[in-house]
Amino acid sequence: MIFILPIVQLLILSYTATFEIKTTRLAIVDQDGSVSSRDLISSFSGSGFFKIKQFCNSVKEAEELLYSRKVHQILVIENGFEQNLKTSEKGGKIHLLVDAVDGSAAGIRAGYAQQVINQYVKKINLEILGVSRFQEPITIEYSNWYNPMMKYTVFMVPGILVLLITLIGMFLTSMNIVKEKEIGTIEQINVTPIRKWQFIAGKLFPFWVIGLFELAFGLVVARVVFGITVAGSYPLLFSIAAIYLIMVMSLGLLVSTLVETQQQAMFISWFFLVIFILLSGLFTATESMPQWVQYFNYFNPVAYFIKVIRLLVLKGAGLAQLYNIILVMIAYAGLALTLAVLRYKKTV
Amino acid sequence: MDREKVIEVKNLVKKFGSFTANDNLTFDVYKGEIFGFLGANGAGKTTAMKILCGLSKPSSGDIRIVGYDVYHETERIKNSIGYMSQKFSLYDDLTVWENFRFFGGIYGLSRKEIESQTQLLLNRLGIWSYKDRIISSIPLGWKQKLAFSVAIMHRPAIVFLDEPTGGVDPVTRRQFWDLIYQAASEGYTVFVTTHYMDEAEYCDRVSIMVDGRIRALDTPENLKSTFDCQDMQDVFIKLAREAKYQ
Numbered sequence: 022m023i024f025i026l027p028i029v030q031l032l033i034l035s036y037t038a039t040f041e042i043k044t045t046r047l048a049i050v051d052q053d054g055s056v057s058s059r060d061l062i063s064s065f066s067g068s069g070f071f072k073i074k075q076f077c078n079s080v081k082e083a084e085e086l087l088y089s090r091k092v093h094q095i096l097v098i099e100n101g102f103e104q105n106l107k108t109s110e111k112g113g114k115i116h117l118l119v120d121a122v123d124g125s126a127a128g129i130r131a132g133y134a135q136q137v138i139n140q141y142v143k144k145i146n147l148e149i150l151g152v153s154r155f156q157e158p159i160t161i162e163y164s165n166w167y168n169p170m171m172k173y174t175v176f177m178v179p180g181i182l183v184l185l186i187t188l189i190g191m192f193l194t195s196m197n198i199v200k201e202k203e204i205g206t207i208e209q210i211n212v213t214p215i216r217k218w219q220f221i222a223g224k225l226f227p228f229w230v231i232g233l234f235e236l237a238f239g240l241v242v243a244r245v246v247f248g249i250t251v252a253g254s255y256p257l258l259f260s261i262a263a264i265y266l267i268m269v270m271s272l273g274l275l276v277s278t279l280v281e282t283q284q285q286a287m288f289i290s291w292f293f294l295v296i297f298i299l300l301s302g303l304f305t306a307t308e309s310m311p312q313w314v315q316y317f318n319y320f321n322p323v324a325y326f327i328k329v330i331r332l333l334v335l336k337g338a339g340l341a342q343l344y345n346i347i348l349v350m351i352a353y354a355g356l357a358l359t360l361a362v363l364r365y366k367k368t369v
Numbered sequence: 370m371d372r373e374k375v376i377e378v379k380n381l382v383k384k385f386g387s388f389t390a391n392d393n394l395t396f397d398v399y400k401g402e403i404f405g406f407l408g409a410n411g412a413g414k415t416t417a418m419k420i421l422c423g424l425s426k427p428s429s430g431d432i433r434i435v436g437y438d439v440y441h442e443t444e445r446i447k448n449s450i451g452y453m454s455q456k457f458s459l460y461d462d463l464t465v466w467e468n469f470r471f472f473g474g475i476y477g478l479s480r481k482e483i484e485s486q487t488q489l490l491l492n493r494l495g496i497w498s499y500k501d502r503i504i505s506s507i508p509l510g511w512k513q514k515l516a517f518s519v520a521i522m523h524r525p526a527i528v529f530l531d532e533p534t535g536g537v538d539p540v541t542r543r544q545f546w547d548l549i550y551q552a553a554s555e556g557y558t559v560f561v562t563t564h565y566m567d568e569a570e571y572c573d574r575v576s577i578m579v580d581g582r583i584r585a586l587d588t589p590e591n592l593k594s595t596f597d598c599q600d601m602q603d604v605f606i607k608l609a610r611e612a613k614y615q
Contacts, residue, residue, distance in 0.1 A: 205456030
């Protein structure tokens, strides 16, 4: 179970937790009814990203479709569009009404629409006005380095691998000592001459091995299913993962020594995990978060590892680029482990 | 006869805030003795026992276990004692043999010693065939006997038993006490708490705690004559009635 569930998670999340939006349903209110407006509409339908759901006679009618979520956007082409396009200084006017309930999706959809319209503008510059497109002052050509196809899975899979070993590291270890408290075996251990560090090491080692094994397994799945290969070195990746696991496992153990029941352990580690993960930059870029989050992330083990694993897996960063972060991670791991050992008391 | 003292307790006090759980306990336990530590629920038995095992620190008092001081030498004490708690404490998801190997390993026994001790103790119980069974599949009575065997496998000077026969049938309890006698005859000192007064009769000496103090300490015979009672049950009831908290 400890192996199968995370892999299922990797497959499902990587395929589905995507920002790519395949289709946008569009309602059209064409008040102009001209050749140019139909031309614009056909650029939308021909783009492959938009599906024209319905032509409406009034904006009001279209708004109802938007309200009932039957469409994502409404394109309103104003009366006199073609006329203005050809003669007016200001050009033709259209409105794009966007359902912004889901902010990020709305932004992406609006971006697609913008692209379609830009294409259309280029076309009419050439055809209608007879102006060569070489007169465009600047053309940007994007090339996406380190993830040339801008594939979402390439961005996501390393992050989800981080998530998997974090869960094993923190969640399972946090339950560990508490479980012994609950069933009473901890008392039996505490009357033995076992050393604290021996006990803690014994508690961590199995999960450490499982975590690294899971990472290896996940990398195989990433390669076979998603075709993602590690650009950097495998030994470096596993060394860093080993340090990272000590960081999260020590935090888990610390929780375990502080609480009395498994419920409490679960609640507390879940609380921290959610915060760590959401602020880590796994789903959204940390650069767009408030300043205090940037400070908070100095304490966020997940943020460190997400950064490292993306640099290493996608960019092929080596020790020279990463040694700063690695040093911080080592210090963090040492500190957390020391705290966990100190917190664990053999007396009651 | 000047016998060797393995537990020396002088003026042991343990306070939790304003509550005094152990009020000035003083007693000695001699080598090879079966010492019954009796008292009603809440009288302070478990607290005192935890201090003697090094699980808890006393508020004051001079306590030596096998000559080691409970304030500074708890780890040495832990090497010389065995402990079997109220809650049954072998690992349920390991086999009998794995439990022996695990605890033997913690006490630093060599693999050979672990093997020979396991063989000896399991054969004594007549359950060598249980060796590879998972603990959770074994009846409670046998588990208790196994826990006792694990507690003495590293040949401790003293073995502490905290209500070892709670919840087991009379036949098994009798068998359990046979084990205790055998251990005592081999020179182990047995320190046992119990609520069964017939078991108190089996002890060499018995102390009875009431409200955190030791109210009586003697052989079962002497206690019965001192308090003019038929059996230990009556002695206990007579003394326990004095308690403030009932």
